[in-house]
Amino acid sequence: MTATVVLDPLVPMLVLWAAAALGVLAVALAIWRRLSGWWLRGLAGLALLAALANPSLQSEDRTPLSDIVVLVVDESASQRIADRPEQAATAIANVTQEVARLDNTELRIVSVGDSEIEGDSGTLLMTGLSEALAEEPQGRIAGVILLTDGRLHDVARAPALPAPLHTLLTGQPDDWDRRLVVSNAPAFAILGEPVTLTLRVEDQGMAPADTAFVPLTIAIDGAEPLPFEIPIGQDVELPINLPHGGMNVLQFEIPTAEGELTPRNNSAVVQINGVRDRLRVLLVSGEPHPGERTWRNLLKSDASVDLVHFTILRPPAKQDGVPVNELSLIAFPTRELFLEKIDEFDLIIFDRYSRRGILPNEYLDNVRQYVENGGAVLVSSGPEYGSAESIYRSPLGAVLPGAPTARVFEEGYTPQITDIGDRHPVTEGLAALSPPADEGDGPGWGRWFRQVDVITAPNATTVMSGLDDRPLLMLERVGLGRVSLIASDQSWLWDRGYEGGGPQLELLRRLAHWMMQEPELEEEALWADPTGQTMRIIRRTLELETGDVTVTHPDGTENVLTLTEVSPGRFETLWDAPEVGLYRLSDGVLHAVIALGPAAPREFEQTIATGDLLDPIVDSTRGGIIPVSDGAIDLRNVRAGRPAAGRGWLGITPRDAYQTADISIAPLLPAWAFLLLASLLIIGAWVREGRR
Structure with a gap:
């Protein structure tokens, strides 16, 4: 219970001040006239003014409120390495015990985890502190304690603090860590030309000084890694040739050294899109026919294609005795093309070509070797x-x-997609590109009118069929290369729009990309498409079933996921990843890697605990930074403005906050008492002056 005197004037303050001025003038006049009762007159005036001011006694019924100590616990990824979780648990128990020992003091524990994957913002400790303070009355905050490794990424957002700020620092004095950094990694690179990446291995903290070089492995698309040795603390420029077009996933990794804090920053993933500078195609037409112009127009429509086209003008039935060299518009450089420069072509197309002595068997055998060594031939x-x-x-x-x-x-x-063609990436979904047929279940494509009867090779795959389900489009892998055969010369009818045409352009585009071994058209493939922190895991296969996929987390833990068939040959599942970092996928046959955010998130760029970032803020509140490894701390009450930290102790400032439950106001004296007092003083003045 507290009491204070308050004024509740009976008249406006302007009138009250005017009355006070008149009273002062009256007393001054009495003094000037040397009236002996002037002071009694003055007291009488004060009594009248007091009556007009109506002084009251205000009493408050106050309920004391407890002080609040806010403990902000950093639970980001860097706080989960080494023995920091155990240190954090010990420190929380210590602070809880100390706050319980203090009178009239409460503890608020606030946890701050990893930021969202978008942007990889790191540890937003000050943002979490601001949100915690916004939920508490500022007049009750007696102290703030941060339990962290000091690696925060929003120091500029530190709020204004009404009490001392302290830091309990996790980590050990002898901590050290090794980190792999990949910089200068382009998003695109030209196939056949080396791309230079800059790598650096950094040691942080109390690292051993007896190591100058570390092993480095580089794996492309999950293949067998290549070993290297690189120095520590120096930028190393590494030239790399991309093996194929499309997205190339390069995984860099150094081994985990004994004693380092975490292996999470020992790996990095770089995704580089391989593009072909120019696609060199050799088209050999055996004779002029309506489809020859279609092939030429198709290939010349792409500005990135360098086309070399030769047509053998002499038809098979022409027997006029004219020498072959006189029939040619230009000399056919067979030796140069098929012996000396054959490896410079990405694709060779034989269009209605027959043996006429133009290309001897030696040259055609060289084409066979070209295929076995990785080339592509379309017939x-x-x-x-x-x-x-x-x-x-x-x-x-x-x-x-x-x-x-x-x-x-x-x-x-009408050409049809075979059962296996529905699952093959060359012909998958082609039927959906055209309206359905008026009759039957097939696509509404135009008809062809010629087909060569063939017997499919044992290792070939028939993806399209023609008359009476005979093989029409066959694909085969031979050695390191690929070969395809179209058992008809009338695909040009689709290009001319006969009977509605068909997807000739898309079919030949996919066919060319498959033959040039583009990854997106592989029959057996495993990959993941990330969207934020959710990944869509996709398995494409020619088989009717596929096995489960094992997902290995950045910390080594595993999840086994079952995929569901969403279309012929395509199995998918959606999975929410728990954190950013490098994930490995495997179904026992195929392997893939995917990085959500960076392979080593911002949390692991710097892992050695330090209070340097928090020093200016802590000093401004006269707080302190104490390592958890030094042992338990004491909490003490200190006056505002005094040093709030010392060896083994931290101080909080009691706020003496309260809540007013009730307020009562009573007049200090009744009005008649003031009038009686004023009257007595005035009479006293008259009596004194009358005697004189």
Whole structure:
């Protein structure tokens, strides 16, 4: 209970001040006239003014409130390494015990975890502190304690503090860590040209001084890693040639050294999109025909394609005795193309080509070796493929996916996707690019009118069929290369829009990319598409079933996920990753890596505990920074403005906050008492002056 005197004037303050001025003038006049009762007159005036001011006694019924100590616990990823979780638990128990020992004091514990994956913001400790303080009355905050390793990323957001700020610092004095940094990594690179990456291995903290070099492994797309040795503390420029077009995932890793804090920053992932500078295509047309112009227009429509096209003008039935060299518009540089520069081509197309002595078997055998060494050959066949002059009856036939039976069918049919073609990336979903047929279940494509009867090779895959389900488009892997065979020369009808046409451009584009081994068109593939912290895991296969996928977390823990078939040959699942970092996927056959955010998040760029970032803020509140490894601390009450930290102790400032439960106001004296007092004083003045 407390009491104070308050004024509740009976008249406006302006009138009260005017009355006070008149009273002063009256007393001054009495003094000037030397009236002996002037002081009694003055007291009488004060009594009248007091009556007008109406002084009252205000009494408050106050309930004392407890002081609040806020403990902000850093639970970010860097706080989960080494023995820091145990240190944090010990420190929380210590602070809880000390606060319980203090009178009229409460403890608020606030946890601050990792920031969201978007942007990889790191530890937002000051943001968490601001949010915690906004929920508490500022007049009750007696102290703030941060339990952290000091690696925060929002120091500029530190709030104004009404009480001392202290830090309990986790970590050990002899902590050290090793970190791999990859910089200067471009997003794109040209195939065949080396791209230079800059790598650096950094030692932090109390690192051993007896190590000058560390092993480094580099794996591309989860393949067998390549070993290297690089120095510590120096930038190393590493030239790398990308193996294929499309996205190349490069994984860099150094081994975990004994005693270092964490292996989370010992790896890095760089994703580089490989692009071809120019696509070199050799098109050899065996004779002029309506589809030849379609092939040429298709290839010339792409500005990135360098096309070399030769057509053998002499038809097979022409027997006029004119020498071959006189029929050619230019000399056919067969030796230069098929012996000396064949490896410079990314794709070779034989369009209705038959053996006529132009290309000797030695050259065609060189094409076969070109395929086995990683090249790509596409054969678009016509009636000549079933004849005695067929290219199949040359050394090149050893790598072709279909053997001719000498029969050629000249009747209409609509090309169809086979069952395995529905799952193959070359023809997957092609039917959806055209409206359905008016009759039947197939796509509404235009008909073709010629097909060469072939027998599929044992290792070939038939993705399209024609007349009476005979093989129409066959694909085969041969050695390191790939070969495809179209058992018809009438795909040009689709390009002309006959009977509605068909997806010729998309089919040939996919076919060319598959032959050039683009990763997005591999039959067996495992990858993940990340969206924020959610990844869509995708497994493409020609099989009817697929196994579970094991996901290895950045910290080594594992999850086994079951995939569901969403379309023929495509199995998917959605999975929410618990944190940023490098994840590894495996189904026992295929392996993949994916980085959510950086492989080593911002939390692991600097892992050695330090109070340097918090020093200015702590000093401004006269607080202190004490390592948890030094042992338990004491909490003491200190006066505001006094030093609030010392050896083994931290201070809090009691706020003496209260809550007013009730307020009562009573007049100090009744009005008649003031009037009686004033009257007595005035009478006293008259009596004194009358005697004189």
